[in-house]
């Protein structure tokens with residue numbers, strides 16, 4: 540039986556990311572996916588300016604009807620939320636709409652390459668650092684780890700640094716910690732901490748980094764993990780999917796990764 544899950548993130552009209560990535564990927568993997576759009580943007584924020592319709596004021600109204608209908612979700616994938624006021628609403632969503640055993644997967648999705656995405660500030664980071672105590676699995680990149688924990692951001696690092704990053708994250712959450720986009724020994728992948736020793740899933744490092752690949756990773760990971768695969772298997776599948784997308788994508792623009800061809804292959 541297919542799982543019914545909820546993904547809460549923005550809807551960017553142009554530029555593949557967030558909902559326009561999560562929805563097709565999760566559906567393709569057989570997960571019934573309900574959406575809670577947190578904002579509608581003309582385009583994602585790597586383009587030159589964007590409009591932003593904040594849907595925060597509508598969310599209580601949506602919850603009212605969900606309560607009335609008794610909706611429950613067997614999993615949650617949170618990505619780019621947009622406003623810090625949404626953190627309390629995310630917690631309310633977990634409290635009201637979790638089916639028994641529902642897994643909460645959170646991608647902080649507020650920065651990369653040592654910088655915050657446009658429109659975010661340190662108050663948002665602080666609110667996210669608080670929200671992730673509720674996560675069963677958190678999938679930040681090193682930029683997000685550094686902002687949330689205060690660890691110094693480095694371009695070059697070794698396993699010790701990554702494990703220090705894991706230790707800092709452990710202060711914020713009891714959930715599984717998966718640090719994405721970790722580059723070690725000329726390879727790229729994830730550091731996974733699930734209570735024991737930190738484990739790594741690494742594969743070929745491609746010369747390009749593309750916008751929106753974090754969202755693709757989170758969606759494939761969620762589909763696999765909620766589909767019953769192990770953390771390591773889910774990371775390996777998601778990492779391979781992202782690498783295949785990068786190989787297929789024209790790198791001269793910001794429209795996002797070409798995941799459609801991979802999804803259909």
Ligand code: PXL
Nearest residue numbers: 551556557583584619656751
């Ligand atoms: O991929 C993360 C993301 C999601 N949504 C919006 C973004 C970004 C990254 O910049 O701008 C609107």
